Amino acid sequence: METYVGIDLGGTKLLIGEIDSHGNILKYKKYDSGYFNQQAALEIIKSSLDDYIRTVGWVDKQPLGMGVGLIGRVDPNKGIWLQIDPGRTEPIALAKELSDIYGMPCHIDNDVKSATRAERVWGFGQIYRNFIYLNVGTGIAMGCVVNGRQVRGSHFNAGEVGHVRVGVNVGVKCVCGRMDCVEAIASGIGMDRCARLLSPNYETNLHIPTDKGERVLISEVFSLSQKGDPLCVALVENASEALANLIMNLVRMSDPDTVVLGGGIVSDGYIHDKILEKLHPTTMRFVTNGVVITKLNPGFIGLLGAGAVAMNM
Numbered sequence: 001m002e003t004y005v006g007i008d009l010g011g012t013k014l015l016i017g018e019i020d021s022h023g024n025i026l027k028y029k030k031y032d033s034g035y036f037n038q039q040a041a042l043e044i045i046k047s048s049l050d051d052y053i054r055t056v057g058w059v060d061k062q063p064l065g066m067g068v069g070l071i072g073r074v075d076p077n078k079g080i081w082l083q084i085d086p087g088r089t090e091p092i093a094l095a096k097e098l099s100d101i102y103g104m105p106c107h108i109d110n111d112v113k114s115a116t117r118a119e120r121v122w123g124f125g126q127i128y129r130n131f132i133y134l135n136v137g138t139g140i141a142m143g144c145v146v147n148g149r150q151v152r153g154s155h156f157n158a159g160e161v162g163h164v165r166v167g168v169n170v171g172v173k174c175v176c177g178r179m180d181c182v183e184a185i186a187s188g189i190g191m192d193r194c195a196r197l198l199s200p201n202y203e204t205n206l207h208i209p210t211d212k213g214e215r216v217l218i219s220e221v222f223s224l225s226q227k228g229d230p231l232c233v234a235l236v237e238n239a240s241e242a243l244a245n246l247i248m249n250l251v252r253m254s255d256p257d258t259v260v261l262g263g264g265i266v267s268d269g270y271i272h273d274k275i276l277e278k279l280h281p282t283t284m285r286f287v288t289n290g291v292v293i294t295k296l297n298p299g300f301i302g303l304l305g306a307g308a309v310a311m312n313m
């Protein structure tokens with residue numbers, strides 16, 4: 001049986017799995033992955049993969065290749081992980097390192113661009129050649145597929161659309177330095193920051209953690225919003241308007257048939273409905289397949305993406 005290894009490295013978790021050429025996940029295992037720089041991330045990948053080989057093992061013979069999805073800027077052609085963010089830039093030839101150690105070809109890519117590959121190969125991309133995959137999770141970014149090809153840009157930085165302003169003014173500062181970027185309003189981190197900023201102005205039953213590193217629970221924001229909690233209603237209203245405006249701006253740019261949403265903030269459907277209410281029919285008239293949640297399992301699209309990277313698809 002021909003299989004591939006996928007490695008989906010997020011900020012807090014690492015998922016390793018073996019995938020067949022049809023996009024079926026045959027086996028997988030989840031690991032913790034707290035890391036602060038690229039060298040530490042490489043050590044976590046190696047120790048986790050060694051554990052995977054020892055405790056789970058390959059389904060059949062040695063897989064044909066390995067793919068890794070990573071946070072930040074990645075050169076998939078040279079196999080170099082360029083940076084996590086502008087403050088953490090230590091380019092590392094990750095594909096060669098892993099290929100040399102494990103004796104199989106290795107390819108790497110950014111995590112959202114990897115998920116977009118999975119959507120292109122096994123999801124809506126099977127039907128449509130022009131689509132946007134918009135990931136709304138801890139952060140916000142997109143993969144843009146035009147005529148069946150993903151847009152990369154000059155510096156592998158195309159699709160970082162979390163850092164555009166969309167006419168929603170909260171007065172929240174974004175990590176990039178600008179005010180009111182969509183990521184600062186509608187991502188997991190953004191909703192946490194907005195909750196802290198706006199909580200003096202609204203009554204709320206939302207638990208806002210004081211411990212460093214802990215964030216408000218988005219599931220709690222959604223359930224309280226449904227009960228009319230004033231702060232949570234405002235957070236959801238701001239986030240859904242910001243996302244609807246972002247989507248309509250993106251539609252004007254690349255004229256897609258489909259806008260596919262993925263990531264932890266949109267996968268449960270609540271905010272998806274709120275976004276749909278705010279889309280203007282004239283702007284959306286050619287988006288024939290609409291704004292939909294990914295066809296692929298949202299919890300595993302990163303791993304499937306890493307599998308598509310392994311296959312170099």
Ligand SMILES: [Zn+2]
Nearest residue numbers: 163174176181
């Ligand atoms: Zn920003």
